[in-house]
Amino acid sequence: MRLKRTHKCGELNIQNVDETVILNGWVERIRDLGGIKFGLLRDRYGKIQFVIDPENKDIYDIAKNIGNEYVIAIKGIIRKRPEDAINKNMKTGEIEILVEDLEILAESETPPIYVNKDEEISENLRLKYRYLDLRKEKMQKNLLLRHKALQITRQYFSENDFMEIETPYLTKSTPEGARDFLVPSRLKPGSFYALPQSPQLFKQLLMVSGFDRYFQIARCFRDEDFRADRQPEFSQIDFELSFVDMDDILTLTEGLLKKLFKELIDYDLKLPLRRFTYDEAMNKYGSDKPDTRYGLEIQDFTEIFENTGAAFIKKAIENGQKVKGIVLEGKATKFSRKRIDEYTEFAKSVGAGGLIWVKNENNNIKSSIKKIAEPELNKLIENEIIKNNNIAFILVGDNNEINKILGHIRVKLIKEEMEKKDGFDVLWIVDFPMFTWDEEENRLVAEHHPFTMPKLDEFEKFADSEPLKIRAQCYDLVINGYEMASGSIRIHRKDLQNKIFELIGLNEKEINEKFGFLIEAFKYGPPPHGGAAIGFDRLIAVMAGEESIKEVIAFPKTASGSDPMTEAPSSVSEKQLKELKIKLNL
């Protein structure tokens, strides 16, 4: 490099006029206007116009060979642009650099994807040429946002007395949640490491070690069937504290969020965040991760239908079931018979037996149950529950079940009928059930994970009789309908832990195989502790206004877990397999 930069492209402005500077960067475009070459030079910090006069013949001749995405070094004088050439939309739009010397640092073939304009291209192509895709302004911005978030997060935890401690990536296969990625051990043939699904066990051990407050931005690995926006490896802000209760953890998390939203995107988060119990959220939104910006709350019509002539509804109510629905305002005309059928099919696909619908067309009722329940439908109109041009979808059944189905219908209605809202809907869900019933395995399973502390009074009361009534000391953070964080107070009492294992049907052998070392550790003075993990990729995506986390990960994988650029995963040599003492079994 003969010409090493003295400045960055984006940092120059009218103050630099008459200075001689050297810039290094990429040619975003170059063209000939009336015999003079005008180009745009780009670096991470911005863009600036450069001008090459034919009078400077040597340079001009070199410039003839330059195309887009060439890397060049230019030396020249900063000058003010003519009044009519000023570009107010550009940071350096008042100035340009008159090139006196030029060096081609690297040539570029015609790039297979555009860097300087948006185009619809396949994800595969974008990822194959990710290094070019990353040159785009949007991607540079997203990764800069991510970089800043990383720094702010660590600073926040450090200032709050947390210690960053790195936990191993080569660890033991555990049965928690998803499928493990395995790593064959060469030195112990037939054995495998597992990549961690989370540092959960290690962070609890760090509490046992007395580190008091731990954090880490940890890579996690889950070998799941990749859905469109799920990555085999992802990052989480992981933290754990001793000698605290749930409120301490929520407050601490809120502080981080406030700081991130303010410093990254200048958004004021109002604290404390709203808290919904799991039951509230399910009854109102049919979801434990509701986006409450869109209203559309679930309404309980049970009372209105109590004495209905519709026998199947009446009977259901007598059996303790509910009549609940969602009312969409001002859009009844948008729901043709065909579209209603489609919603019915959708409801069935998520578990409904059928779907009742009611339209108010100028106070005339149209409904699938008009013939059998006209008085009650009239009441819905009279009480202004279903106003003119409203449409309601109603379900009859077990409260929990219909909540969930209405939750799905609600999300579909929001997606199809509501205008996209700006801003952020940030809230906590608390008081989750401790257990759910796994129909397939015919046993209780831990809703969160088996180290979650139950609400102690409920545990004492219901553990042996109605364990499904027990709620856990755990919490989810929800932003714009995404589960963004999850955490709990952990069990530090051996007796309690054993009882939970017993309830979810783990025998001693299984317990020892799977969590033996944690149980062992808890014999030696484990402090009361709890923590949480925040989905870092999703958080950045939401703040960047991106739908997909791939837009905020430098080198993501496709939905099938592959990387079109490196072609990972790939075949390996026989020698490698032999050394690992494994063979393929296709």
Added chain:
Amino acid sequence: MRLKRTHKCGELNIQNVDETVILNGWVERIRDLGGIKFGLLRDRYGKIQFVIDPENKDIYDIAKNIGNEYVIAIKGIIRKRPEDAINKNMKTGEIEILVEDLEILAESETPPIYVNKDEEISENLRLKYRYLDLRKEKMQKNLLLRHKALQITRQYFSENDFMEIETPYLTKSTPEGARDFLVPSRLKPGSFYALPQSPQLFKQLLMVSGFDRYFQIARCFRDEDFRADRQPEFSQIDFELSFVDMDDILTLTEGLLKKLFKELIDYDLKLPLRRFTYDEAMNKYGSDKPDTRYGLEIQDFTEIFENTGAAFIKKAIENGQKVKGIVLEGKATKFSRKRIDEYTEFAKSVGAGGLIWVKNENNNIKSSIKKIAEPELNKLIENEIIKNNNIAFILVGDNNEINKILGHIRVKLIKEEMEKKDGFDVLWIVDFPMFTWDEEENRLVAEHHPFTMPKLDEFEKFADSEPLKIRAQCYDLVINGYEMASGSIRIHRKDLQNKIFELIGLNEKEINEKFGFLIEAFKYGPPPHGGAAIGFDRLIAVMAGEESIKEVIAFPKTASGSDPMTEAPSSVSEKQLKELKIKLNL
């Protein structure tokens, strides 16, 4: 938790006398003195004495059951200790807390290893109960140092316009350096991801993307035959810059080191660091990672022996070989015949044909070559090269070869005969050879890695004739004899890269298989760039005064790559193997 802490143990002092506080922590010890219970409560922040009076009968009775490492909460008044009970060696030694209320938060069985005193125990036991081992003051201190180093490092790079970008851990098997850890892919059976040995290729791609300055504290994975102090996974401070030369990178690295040494251990590093060329280091110390604090430089005696009567030496010199040696001062009497024989065996084990020794005993020569080279030996004494009670070890042979052997002898002498020095010996080694000759494979191999930029003038001159003469634009940082960092300016020119591949004997197919995507990326405007990686674990170990990196890693593996605590690696289920379509081949 009924009693939640209001203070930390270590933060209390004489200012807090008469305050009522609540503390949570571990009982470091508890004993009965004259009917009163005295204990020491410990948390991450320190320790404080607590006193339980028998007059407070309820509390006293509970305290009877408390043993070491119980987790308790105490509430009480801070009071000044009696004059004769003040402990000046303890931060809180002037005060104690008189317990009014007490809650046992968790019991502890007798810990299998001591937390509150040092003992010689096996590494296996330490790692099996790592969560207890980590409670020790030293380990808490080491991990706090590491935590601070992480924060300072990231802050330094951030302030210098670097972007932290996380690169994938599930990537493609590459042929660089060591053996890869492999991860079988379930979605693409028969294919494997590899865990990265370093983010080398990705960071170069990030430069192609125009990120200008990248850093990351990255986990790296190498499946090597573990030596005593090598870990299968380790951390490196990884960074890369565009549009820079070697000096920029060294200066930047030095700035980081200065900051770390100052802020972590209050040590002033003098900048700029000394730089040795590879040749200098080899000629002076016989090593490219010398610890220069111990002197013991290699001396060239060739001239003195030029006309020796010792035929084999004379002939060697005529053939261009050298006579070189190391002189250990004032210790000749410590080298018995038997010990000299041991050194001779050692020299042979590292490649010597034999070892010449010379002792000066009150200006009388004793030497293995006294009979054939007495005049030259006398000259060594007359010239005060070998003074009274000095012993010299001398080799005859090819300069490079004897340098290396003398380097090994030098290290052995330092270890066995020199007093351990304090402080830090920090220096750069530059101008490494670009290639070395691999005897086994009978071809050139890249000394650093094949993306290292050669010195361009030398490359043009010698590439086709004497490529071993070409030196590379790369550099190692050495601290106290450890290679602590390594880096280079990278090749960004396609023609050059292809030529290097050709010289190390990679054909196009191999190149494409192994580095295809990098070569492809370099078609589209790669900027001039370079970088380095610093061994983070070793750096922390050196600063903490630890010999082993295991002392600064929370959960390290044993030399055989296993974790006695979790028992990783372990066997996995048939179902898991089936899903991955692999089977064992033991």
